[in-house]
Amino acid sequence: MSTPGSPVTLDLHDIQGNIVKAYSRYDYSHARYVLFEITDGQAGRGFIATLAERVTTSAPWGRGSTEERPESTLNVALTFAGLRMLGLPQASLLTFSPEFATGMRGRGAILGDDGPSGPERWDPVWRKPHRIHVLITINGVSRDAIETAYAFVTDITGRYRAGVRCLTGHRDPEGRNDMPYQAASAIEIDGKPTPKEHFGYTDGIGNPYFKGTGEHPENVLGGGKVTRRDATTRAGWEPLETGEFLLGYKDEAQEFPEAPMPPLLGRNGTYMVYRKLHQNVGSFNRYLDAVGTEYPGGKEALAAKFAGRWRNGAPVTTFPTEAEAEAFAQQWMAAKLKIQQTPKGPAREEAKAAFAQLNAKFVAFDYSKDLPGAGCPVGAHIRRTNPRGSLEFGEAFAFDTRGALTNRRRILRRGLPYGSVVDPQDDTGEHGIVFMALGANIRRQFEFVQQQWVNYGNDFRLGNDRDPIIGNHGTTPEGKGDGRMTIEAEPGGGRPPFLCGGMPRFVETRGGEYFFVPSITALRLIGEGMVDPT
Amino acid sequence: MPNEAGRAYGLTALCPIKHGAEAPQPGKPARSFAARTRDLLQDLNEAAESPMACVPNTYLCRFLVLDNVAYQGDPAKLDRLRSSYLVFVADLHAGKKSEEGLRRYLEGMWEHAEPTVRSLWEHCVGFDTVSSSDAFVRYVKRCQVENTLYFNGSTDEPLAEQLKNLYLKQEFSRFAFEHQGKKGAELQAAFGQFLTRTRPHDLSGPTWKPGARTLDDAVIDPNPPPQYLRSVPTGASR
Ligand code: HEM
Numbered sequence: 001m002s003t004p005g006s007p008v009t010l011d012l013h014d015i016q017g018n019i020v021k022a023y024s025r026y027d028y029s030h031a032r033y034v035l036f037e038i039t040d041g042q043a044g045r046g047f048i049a050t051l052a053e054r055v056t057t058s059a060p061w062g063r064g065s066t067e068e069r070p071e072s073t074l075n076v077a078l079t080f081a082g083l084r085m086l087g088l089p090q091a092s093l094l095t096f097s098p099e100f101a102t103g104m105r106g107r108g109a110i111l112g113d114d115g116p117s118g119p120e121r122w123d124p125v126w127r128k129p130h131r132i133h134v135l136i137t138i139n140g141v142s143r144d145a146i147e148t149a150y151a152f153v154t155d156i157t158g159r160y161r162a163g164v165r166c167l168t169g170h171r172d173p174e175g176r177n178d179m180p181y182q183a184a185s186a187i188e189i190d191g192k193p194t195p196k197e198h199f200g201y202t203d204g205i206g207n208p209y210f211k212g213t214g215e216h217p218e219n220v221l222g223g224g225k226v227t228r229r230d231a232t233t234r235a236g237w238e239p240l241e242t243g244e245f246l247l248g249y250k251d252e253a254q255e256f257p258e259a260p261m262p263p264l265l266g267r268n269g270t271y272m273v274y275r276k277l278h279q280n281v282g283s284f285n286r287y288l289d290a291v292g293t294e295y296p297g298g299k300e301a302l303a304a305k306f307a308g309r310w311r312n313g314a315p316v317t318t319f320p321t322e323a324e325a326e327a328f329a330q331q332w333m334a335a336k337l338k339i340q341q342t343p344k345g346p347a348r349e350e351a352k353a354a355f356a357q358l359n360a361k362f363v364a365f366d367y368s369k370d371l372p373g374a375g376c377p378v379g380a381h382i383r384r385t386n387p388r389g390s391l392e393f394g395e396a397f398a399f400d401t402r403g404a405l406t407n408r409r410r411i412l413r414r415g416l417p418y419g420s421v422v423d424p425q426d427d428t429g430e431h432g433i434v435f436m437a438l439g440a441n442i443r444r445q446f447e448f449v450q451q452q453w454v455n456y457g458n459d460f461r462l463g464n465d466r467d468p469i470i471g472n473h474g475t476t477p478e479g480k481g482d483g484r485m486t487i488e489a490e491p492g493g494g495r496p497p498f499l500c501g502g503m504p505r506f507v508e509t510r511g512g513e514y515f516f517v518p519s520i521t522a523l524r525l526i527g528e529g530m531v532d533p534t
Numbered sequence: 535m536p537n538e539a540g541r542a543y544g545l546t547a548l549c550p551i552k553h554g555a556e557a558p559q560p561g562k563p564a565r566s567f568a569a570r571t572r573d574l575l576q577d578l579n580e581a582a583e584s585p586m587a588c589v590p591n592t593y594l595c596r597f598l599v600l601d602n603v604a605y606q607g608d609p610a611k612l613d614r615l616r617s618s619y620l621v622f623v624a625d626l627h628a629g630k631k632s633e634e635g636l637r638r639y640l641e642g643m644w645e646h647a648e649p650t651v652r653s654l655w656e657h658c659v660g661f662d663t664v665s666s667s668d669a670f671v672r673y674v675k676r677c678q679v680e681n682t683l684y685f686n687g688s689t690d691e692p693l694a695e696q697l698k699n700l701y702l703k704q705e706f707s708r709f710a711f712e713h714q715g716k717k718g719a720e721l722q723a724a725f726g727q728f729l730t731r732t733r734p735h736d737l738s739g740p741t742w743k744p745g746a747r748t749l750d751d752a753v754i755d756p757n758p759p760p761q762y763l764r765s766v767p768t769g770a771s772r
Contacts, residue, residue, distance in 0.1 A: 294715060484711075501711050 008212035008242045008249060012058040014519045015268045018075045018137060018414055019246065019438055020058035020213045024204055028073060028139035029186035029193035030146045031416050033274070033434060034153060035125055036134040040163025041087040041529075044133070047160040048086065049527025051076050051136070052520055054152070060214055072140035072149035076523060077272050077515035079103065082133030086526055091533040095261040099443045100271060100514045103129050107514075110447055112455040112472035117509035123276065124177055125169030126511025132167065135274065135515055150181070171510070173419045173430040182276065184416040184434045195313075197417050198279045198431045199469070199506075200303070202313035205362050206386065208410040210240040212249075218356065222363025225252075225403040225410075226389035228396070231366035245412055246270050247440055252407045257440040260516075261533045265526075268519030273437040273446045275512035276418070277470070280427040284506045295487070295498055297322070302500075305487045306468040308380035317376035318365050332358050366390065373488035378460045381469045384453045386410065391459065405459075411445050412438040432510065442514055462486065468500065470507040481505065535632075536680045541691075542593065543628035543636055544684035547677040548600070548619040550659040567657035568618035572599040574653055585650040587745025590642045591693045593686070595624035597654065620658055622674070627692045640671045693744065694737040701742040701753065705732050 012020065023031075038044035056073035059065065078086070080101045084093060099107055105119055105126075113119070119127055126132070136153055140146035157166055170179040186193035197203040209215060209223030220237045229235035243251030247259040248267030259266030292299025300322050304310040308317070314325040335355040342348040367383060367390040370376055376383050383390065389402040399405065419431035439445035452458070455472050457465040465484055466473055473483025483503030489495040518526065525531050537544050551568045558564040565573065575597050578584065586595050600619045605612050628635025643651060644667040651670065655661045664673050688696060709728050713721055732740060739754050746752030 496710075496714075499707075499711050499714055 010212035015058040017056035023139040031184040033182040035167040038085040043160040043163025052523035071145040077135040122511040184418040272515040276510040278432040282427040308382035374490040539686040542686035551618045591627040593625040697742040
């Protein structure tokens with residue numbers, strides 16, 4: 001059912017660019033993440049005010065827009081400790097959400113950051129949360145672009161050195177652990193950046209679509225919330241409410257989200273979770289090799305069942321066999337090539353439309369024809385983290401809307417891989433994902449997904465089973481992994497389900513924090529010391 | 535029907551705690567009766583096993599000390615209880631004749647957990663006259679409040695059935711892990727052994743010990759199998 005009311009128009013010039021844009025989709029395949037400590041409020045405010053002038057906004061780029069696409073982007077986020085150091089009045093500070101005020105480390109028990117994910121194992125810089133105040137994220141189309149933007153940041157840091165210090169203590173692939181920044185970049189194959197992550201999957205496909213961004217309306221397919229109609233068509237989807245991702249707007253509960261005071265401080269801003277996630281590539285590959293020989297579909301199918309997507313990105317619920325997934329990828333590539341090869345005109349438009357139709361197959365699906373999980377396992381990574389209406393378990397109208405249990409748990413995913421895999425059998429190198437999740441409420445969205453859907457299985461009727469890829473699997477007394485997953489079979493198909501046991505932890509936390517991403521207006525207010533909660 | 539959901543029964547009893555405090559002991563500050571009762575409950579939290587686990591047919595139970603009712607704010611009336619209460623809430627299997635089942639349950643409680651019952655209720659008004667199973671049943675029934683919105687989170691089978699189900703479910707998942715991929719005669723033979731060992735129809739055992747949390751410390755087996763049959767396959771330990 002659509003919600004009546006006037007369309008949401010957002011002042012995209014006031015909203016930081018990383019909220020609306022996944023930069024890596026715009027060919028920004030390099031990034032640098034820099035942390036700062038503020039030791040003097042006045043200098044700190046000057047620093048923020050200067051940055052506010054340079055922050056990349058969500059305004060559209062290119063055709064029909066006044067904005068040129070820049071070589072690099074720059075965005076700013078603040079921790080609770082940072083806001084305090086910047087001199088926000090106590091009355092304002094108290095209006096931020098409690099989990100944000102506590103910080104990621106303090107929420108470790110909820111997040112499952114235990115054992116090898118514990119803070120003792122984090123990069124040194126993340127181990128002193130009281131000193132982490134400002135995060136600057138730079139994305140660039142090239143390494144040079146990154147260097148230029150970084151030089152700019154270093155320059156203004158120097159200008160405010162009386163009270164602003166860049167924090168060192170990031171680990172890097174050369175084994176240093178005192179780096180002044182975290183580098184990240186798309187994994188390159190044959191010298192070209194790819195959307196792959198270190199386990200070999202195509203990543204960054206699915207992301208929520210919400211009202212007011214000006215994104216192409218077709219992107220509501222798969223990105224919006226499910227209706228009760230066919231998910232392969234536009235009728236199957238509606239945009240999510242803006243307030244799920246931006247403060248100051250109506251959310252899926254038809255309310256304004258809890259937000260800091262005064263309203264201008266929160267409006268057009270949001271919260272952001274930053275997590276440095278190490279990938280045990282050796283363990284993952286060894287597990288796939290070993291169990292892949294026992295699994296009837298083989299190793300690649302096993303990998304697909306873990307993620308809910310084939311490593312080439314094709315959703316396993318739509319393309320149940322490797323052959324189908326391969327054929328689809330080929331068609332997709334051919335359709336893409338055809339656009340380039342077709343001269344401008346109606347034929348080119350036709351080619352584009354054909355491509356768009358294929359492209360939609362990556363995202364325009366739900367699990368309504370796959371409730372028992374014989375296609376995409378109920379415990380697969382993408383089905384856990386976005387169940388797409390399947391929590392009605394086929395009982396139509398179990399809730400008012402089919403997505404009732406999902407729509408308030410969506411997250412905008414940002415970030416890039418870091419490091420590189422030198423030896424695919426080795427766990428210990430520097431490689432993983434800098435994972436960022438944005439949303440209006442960390443507790444309700446990211447933390448819920450992480451605690452209830454990633455590290456527990458009850459909502460899916462999967463008992464204690466965790467997410468196969470990112471779950472914080474424990475160890476048996478003998479020191480082996482104790483993670484497990486059921487790969488469901490077609491009911492009545494004569495084949496038993498396949499049980500994966502003995503899974504070790506494939507992903508471990510190496511640091512992170514909770515941030516607030518202010519609007520440009522709020523950055524100015526903070527920078528000028530004008531936040532007035534009365 | 536209040537208090538009932540099929541053959542399950544939801545008992546709620548509010549037992550008034552006496553005003554006043556214990557007689558002071560040398561070197562120890564005296565505790566009020568309500569606070570002392572709460573101390574005892576908190577100590578139960580620390581105990582390795584709940585003394586209520588041995589009371590037949592307990593699905594779930596809970597004790598708490600209620601000092602007062604919550605105030606909802608104006609225009610609601612600010613209510614005050616005349617005393618603190620020991621609240622005893624139990625989900626239990628009562629069978630078709632529910633009042634009869636409740637009586638049997640409370641008798642079982644007296645029979646299997648009398649020391650706990652005596653210490654928890656020690657400071658409740660009028661409990662000093664309770665010295666038999668019958669008197670305990672009468673006492674709790676006098677304190678019972680009707681439960682008109684009862685929801686039972688499990689099936690309504692007798693507890694022994696449920697425990698056997700739980701045990702079999704865990705054992706079966708272990709079996710599935712151990713024998714994945716085996717075919718025909720081999721699988722059948724293994725399943726035969728599984729049936730012999732787990733005795734699906736024998737509620738007396740092997741089965742799940744009431745109150746236990748994991749299979750490894752839960753199994754009650756009058757004739758334990760040889761160790762080599764009990765090795766834990768990886769991943770199946772939960
Ligand atoms: C190293 C860690 C991780 C890896 C390797 C990983 C991998 C993947 C892959 C391969 C996909 C499919 C591509 C796509 O749909 O975009 C995906 C999707 C997704 N992941 Fe992760 N992920 C990781 C961490 C996380 C975390 C920590 C969360 C949240 C708690 C998360 C939430 C999601 C969501 C929401 C989707 C999209 C699901 C959908 O809309 O269908 N991921 N991830």
